[in-house]
Amino acid sequence: xxxxxxxxxxxxxxxxxxxxxxxxxxxxxxxxxxxxxxxxxxxxxxxxxxxxxxxxxxxxxxxxxxxxxxxxxxxxxxxxxxxxxxxxxxxxxxxxxxxxxxxxxxxxxxxxxxxxxxxxxxxxxxxxxxxxxxxxxxxxxxxxxxxxxxxxxxxxxxxxxxxxxxxxxxxxxxxxxxxxxxxx
Amino acid sequence: xxxxxxxxxxxxxxxxxxxxxxxxxxxxxxxxxxxxxxxxxxxxxxxxxxxxxxxxxxxxxxxxxxxxxxxxxxxxxxxxxxxxxxxxxxxxxxxxxxxxxxxxxxxxxxxxxxxxxxxxxxxxxxxxxxxxxxxxxxxxxxxxxxxxxxxxxxxxxxxxxxxxxxxxxxxxxxxxxxxxxxxxxxxxxxxxxxxxxxxxxxxxxxxxxxxxxxxxxxxxxxxxxxxxxxxxxxxxxxxxxxxxxxxxxxxxxxxxxxxxxxxxxxxxxxxxxxxxxxxxxxxxxxxxxxxxxxxxxxxxxxxxxxxxxxxxxxxxxxxxxxxxxxxxxxxxxxxxxxxxxxxxxxxxxxxxxxxxxxxxxxxxxxxxxxxxxxxxxxxxxxxxxxxxxxxxxxxxxxxxxxxxxxxxxxxxxxxxxxxxxxxxxxxxxxxxxxxxxxxxxxxxxxxxxxxxxxxxxxxxxxxxxxxxxxxxxxxxxxxxxxxxxxxxxxxxxxxxxxxxxxxxxxxxxxxxxxxxxxxxxxxxxxxxxxxxxxxxxxxxxxxxxxxxxxxxxxxxxxxxxxxxxxx
Numbered sequence: 188x189x190x191x192x193x194x195x196x197x198x199x200x201x202x203x204x205x206x207x208x209x210x211x212x213x214x215x216x217x218x219x220x221x222x223x224x225x226x227x228x229x230x231x232x233x234x235x236x237x238x239x240x241x242x243x244x245x246x247x248x249x250x251x252x253x254x255x256x257x258x259x260x261x262x263x264x265x266x267x268x269x270x271x272x273x274x275x276x277x278x279x280x281x282x283x284x285x286x287x288x289x290x291x292x293x294x295x296x297x298x299x300x301x302x303x304x305x306x307x308x309x310x311x312x313x314x315x316x317x318x319x320x321x322x323x324x325x326x327x328x329x330x331x332x333x334x335x336x337x338x339x340x341x342x343x344x345x346x347x348x349x350x351x352x353x354x355x356x357x358x359x360x361x362x363x364x365x366x367x368x369x370x371x
Numbered sequence: 372x373x374x375x376x377x378x379x380x381x382x383x384x385x386x387x388x389x390x391x392x393x394x395x396x397x398x399x400x401x402x403x404x405x406x407x408x409x410x411x412x413x414x415x416x417x418x419x420x421x422x423x424x425x426x427x428x429x430x431x432x433x434x435x436x437x438x439x440x441x442x443x444x445x446x447x448x449x450x451x452x453x454x455x456x457x458x459x460x461x462x463x464x465x466x467x468x469x470x471x472x473x474x475x476x477x478x479x480x481x482x483x484x485x486x487x488x489x490x491x492x493x494x495x496x497x498x499x500x501x502x503x504x505x506x507x508x509x510x511x512x513x514x515x516x517x518x519x520x521x522x523x524x525x526x527x528x529x530x531x532x533x534x535x536x537x538x539x540x541x542x543x544x545x546x547x548x549x550x551x552x553x554x555x556x557x558x559x560x561x562x563x564x565x566x567x568x569x570x571x572x573x574x575x576x577x578x579x580x581x582x583x584x585x586x587x588x589x590x591x592x593x594x595x596x597x598x599x600x601x602x603x604x605x606x607x608x609x610x611x612x613x614x615x616x617x618x619x620x621x622x623x624x625x626x627x628x629x630x631x632x633x634x635x636x637x638x639x640x641x642x643x644x645x646x647x648x649x650x651x652x653x654x655x656x657x658x659x660x661x662x663x664x665x666x667x668x669x670x671x672x673x674x675x676x677x678x679x680x681x682x683x684x685x686x687x688x689x690x691x692x693x694x695x696x697x698x699x700x701x702x703x704x705x706x707x708x709x710x711x712x713x714x715x716x717x718x719x720x721x722x723x724x725x726x727x728x729x730x731x732x733x734x735x736x737x738x739x740x741x742x743x744x745x746x747x748x749x750x751x752x753x754x755x756x757x758x759x760x761x762x763x764x765x766x767x768x769x770x771x772x773x774x775x776x777x778x779x780x781x782x783x784x785x786x787x788x789x790x791x792x793x794x795x796x797x798x799x800x801x802x803x804x805x806x807x808x809x810x811x812x813x814x815x816x817x818x819x820x821x822x823x824x825x826x827x828x829x830x831x832x833x834x835x836x837x838x839x840x841x842x843x844x845x846x847x848x849x850x851x852x853x854x855x856x857x858x859x860x861x862x863x864x865x866x867x868x869x870x871x872x873x874x875x876x877x878x879x880x881x882x883x884x885x886x887x888x889x890x891x892x893x894x895x896x897x898x899x900x901x902x903x904x905x906x907x908x909x910x911x912x913x914x915x916x917x918x919x920x921x922x923x924x925x926x927x928x929x930x931x932x933x934x935x936x937x938x
Contacts, residue, residue, distance in 0.1 A: 206600070209599035209602075210598070210599040210603075213599050213606045216606045216607070217606050220609060220610060220613050223613070224613070226446075227449045228418065228446075230445040230446040231424075231440075231444050231447050231450045232424060234444040234446075235444075238443070269745075273439050274435030274436060274438055274439040274443075274745070274746050275745065275746055275747075275748055275750070276744065276745020276748075277748055278748070
C-alpha cells in the first residue's frame, strides 16, 4: 500500500515537473517575443518626441542686397521662411518683419519689428526720426533705446551678416513683457 | 489581497476556463496553426495601431506619411516591414491551417460552422491584404488596386454601383483612401474579430478533431490539458514564425515603398504575390469572357469551398477514404501554385517588364531621395519638383516656350534653346546670328555675321565656353588665342571682356556660366546683357530664386550632356 502511494506520487511529481517546465518555457519564450516586438513598437511610438517634427529653416535668412540701403534710414524687410511639418514642406511664407538700419560705417543693425512690450508691430516715424509702437505709444530712438512708454526693454536686435553684398539675419522671436532679452 | 482581487475579478477562474481545456488525444504539433494565426493577427493589430499613429489617409499626404514612417521614424521601417510580411504570414498559415483541417476531416458534422466561419475569415484576410496594399498610395498599390476594383465593376447588375461604393465615387482620390483605410482598420478588424470569437467558441464547443486512427478510449487516456502541453507547442511555433518574419524583414530592409502614385504614368500593375493566381487567371479570358475568369470561376470555387461540409458525407474521417475531397484540394492548390508560377515566369521572362521594374525601382529611389528635402503641400508626385532637372524642365516649358523653341516644341520668335550655348549652337550662331533660329526675329540685329576660318571659329567657341567652367583659370594659351581673336574681330567694340570693351552687347566674362545665365534670366535688360534691345521679360520677380536656379541647372545640364557626346 505504502509503496503504491509512493509510485503514484512520483508519477504525479514527474508529470508536474514536466508541466512546470513547459509552463516556465512558455512564459519565458512568449515574454521574449513580447519584448523583442515591443522595443521597435515603442521606439516608433515615441519617435516624434525625440525628433524635430515641425520646423522653420534654421540659420540665416536672406533679406536682400545692401545696395538698397541708405545710411540711417530704417528699412522694413519682410522675413520669408519655409515651414516643414513632418513630411510636408510648405513654400516660403512671411513669418515676420525686421527693421534694417545701415550706419555711416556700413554696419548693419536689425531690429525685430515686434514690440518687446506686448508684441505689436513697431513703425518708423520719418518726421520725428523715431520708432513708435502704435499700440501703447512706446517710443524708441534709431538705436532701439526706449525713450518713453511702457516697453520694458529696448527693441530686440538680431544677428546680421553680410555675405557677397547681401544681408542675412538670424531671425528669432523674443519673450515679451520682460526686461531681459531672452529667446521665446 | 490575492483573494480579494480574485473575488472581484475572477481572473483565475477565467484563466482556468480558457487554459484548462482538455485536448483529446493529447497535444499535437498539427494543432498549432490556429494559434499561430491568432498570434500573427495580434502582432498585426499592434503594429497596425503603431503605423496608424503616423499614417495620413489622404491622396496628398498618404505617400509622404508612409515615407516619413519608413525613413524618418525610429524603427518605423521595421514595424512597417513586420506589418507587411505579417499579411503574407497570415495567408501561409491560413492555408496550412486549412490543409490540416481538410486532412483531419475537421470540417465535418458537427463542425460545419467552424469551417464556414473559417472560410469567411480567409476572405477577410484577403480583404486586409487588398485594402492595405493601396494605403501607401504609391505606384504599386495605386495601379494594382485599380485592377481589383475594376474587376468588382465587372460583376453583373450591381457591379458598377458596388465599385463606386467601395472606391468612393467615380475615380480614385481622397475618398478611395479614406474608405480603404476605414475598411482596413475598422470594418475588417471588427468583422474578423467577431468571426474569430465565433470560430473559437465553436472550436471549444466541439473540441479538437483528433487523428482518425486511435479509438475513443485510447484518445481519452491520452488527453492532456491545453495549458501547458498544447500551449507550449503553440509558443514554440510562435517563436519560429516571429523569427522567420524578422529575418525576412531584416533581409529585405522592410517593405518597399514605390514612387508616389502617378495617374499619368503607365505603371505595370502587379498585385501582392498571394493574388497573382487570380491575376494570371484573367489572362486566359479575353473580351466578353473576362467576367468568367474574374468573377464566375472564383465565385464557384468559393461556393464549393464553403459548402464542402455538406458535400463530403463519407462516413470515415480517414483522408484515404475521402480521396475525392483530397484530390480536389490538391488540384486547387496545384492550380493556384501553377498560376502563380506562370505569372512570375512570364514576368521575369519579359524584357519590357523587367526593364519597367528597374525603371520604377529607380523612380522609387529618386522619390525617396527627393523627399528628404520635404514634400511640397500638393503631395505625391510633386516631390519630383524638388529635383532641379525635373522642375527646371517644367519651368522651361511653362515660362519660356511661348517665345523660345526647345527640342522641337514652342514658339520661334526668340533664339532656339535646343542645345543652347553648346559648341554647335555657337558655331551656327557665328555663321548667321540673324537667322530665325538665332536672333533673326528679335530686335537684336547688330551682331555681324562672321566668316571665320574653321580652326579660328573652333578656338573662339572653345575659348568662350571655357568661361563657363572655370572663368579664373583658363588654359593661358587658349586665353591668349581667344583674346587675340576678340581683338582681331572687333568684338570689343560692343562686348566687354576682362573689363575692356563696349557695353552694347552681353558681357563675355564668365560667358555661359551658371552665374551669367542666372543674371540673364533674372534681368536680360541690364546693360551687361541685351540692354535696350532686349525684349525678353525679366524673371527675377516672376520666379523664385530657387526656380531660376532650377531652370539654369536644367539648361546647363543639357549643355554639359552635349559636351560629353562631343568627345
